[in-house]
Amino acid sequence: MLTHRHVVVIGLSISSSWGNGHATTYRSLLGALARRGHDVLFLERDVPWYAAHRDLRDWDSVRVAFYDSLDDLGRQYRSAIQAADVVIVGSFVPEGAAVLDWVRRNANGVLMFYDIDTPTTLSRLEADQSCEYVRRDQLGLVDTVLSFAAGTALDRLTSLGARRAHALCCSVDPCVHLPVNEPTRWDLGYLGTYAADRQAAVERLLLGVARQRVTGRFAVAGPMYPDTIDWPANVDRVDHLPPLAHAAFFCGQRFTLNLTRADMRRLGHSPSVRLFEAAACGAAIISDAWDGLEDFFEPYVEILPASSAADVLQYLDISDAERRTIGQRARDRVLSAHTSEHRAVELEAYVAEAMGLHDLARARMAASPE
Structure with a gap:
């Protein structure tokens, strides 16, 4: 030291x-x-x-x-x-x-x-x-x-x-972001500030999925989303969440979606804060793919890469036991290397x-x- x-x-x-x-x-x-x-x-x-x-x-x-x-x-x-x-x-x-x-x-x-x-x-x-x-x-x-x-x-x-x-x-600070006992409210949620270069992925991997799976429940949390967005009826909108509320949000989902800014995807090897936060909470993460993601989480073992709505829909059908295992593996990885x-x-x-x-x-x- x-x-x-x-x-x-x-x-x-x-x-x-x-x-x-x-x-x-x-x-x-x-x-x-x-x-x-x-x-x-x-x-x-x-x-x-x-x-x-x-x-x-x-x-x-x-x-x-x-x-x-x-x-x-x-x-x-x-x-x-x-x-x-x-x-x-x-x-x-x-x-x-x-x-x-x-x-x-x-x-x-x-x-x-x-x-x-x-x-x-x-x-x-x-x-x-x-x-x-x-x-x-x-x-x-x-x-x-x-x-x-x-x-x-x-x-x-x-x-x-x-x-x-x-x-x-x-x-991530594991004393702030950790598993909490929270009832499951959503099948899939996303936490992130609005960004124009990321919105196409929000539309494709969450809103598009919500429109296809009308019986599911979804959520998007974060500020600055324009009023022009057409939110499906089964998508809950949550405005700015302070960090102390993140754990409850992540743990209230069956799966959480991680999306990366376009310039970070192009550069690669650029994990986001939200990725580590969600993993520390034991959430099962569906993520867009980028070069270097495998250096932080093992694909299909600790994290679920997705490029299409079909990928996301397939993951949503994973059993709860398998989902919890994936989330626990991601949490273990974070606690071993990314605190x-x-x-x-x-x-x-x-x-x-x-x-x-x-x-x-x-x-x-x-x-x-x-």
Whole structure:
């Protein structure tokens, strides 16, 4: 275990999980770091859309503070940045590129960029498009780039100039997401914020199935779905669910559907937070397929890949005994490799590596003639 460290994270949001997957990721990872003895401060830009939907309650393991602007960040937290052993700046932070520049001028410890949106970053930077939260040159100015995606994404980040790129995929806190005694309300459910590039899969693999199996019960939970969607009568709509309600939602389904954003599917090796959450709850997961899925769950044993409504309908006829077995295997896999504790240990190793390189650089400078 890495000795006690002062860690400062500047991220999109930890206070509100509304419309983003960052908050649950940070809560899981940073909560584990705090439990392992590290002092963790999370700094969040105070914006109205998250302020109106804050669902972080009575959680004191990580200190959370807010700033109004880049200037306010400097006024309030310059000393915290200077004193930190590790500073991590996340993707999609408002004015993130400017924040990274400011942190680099003021940080004395290890500086990392945590890319929770690796597919978006790669597509923009490789096409020389504007990316307000990070510039291409900044990938080589931080000590380490942490990537939500594994596989070829790491080589591509290195090709863009990153000194070191390591996978730090999402994880789950098994104390929050776990099996609960919940009556079965739905045959199939889906939890996810509306996304235009994902909606065709929602239509094909859930709404289309609901229209064919009119005696079944289905559910879609998540915010921002447009009013123009034609919801079948046997599909329940649930608006935003806070993380503490996820377990009850997953456990109230016979099967749960996992759908992946288009850019994550194309890149591959990019599991979503919801995938690990559902598995930790012991849910039997039907998922779209993508390269690298087998690195996280064994197809047809721990997870059920689907590309068509016919696939889903076939899975819905699986016996409850087999369904429970599949869900338990998925839960076992998560508990063995994908908890927040596992990710915290991985992060500690990456920090130790960067600190060792810092110490080596200082030693070389001290030994070199003037």
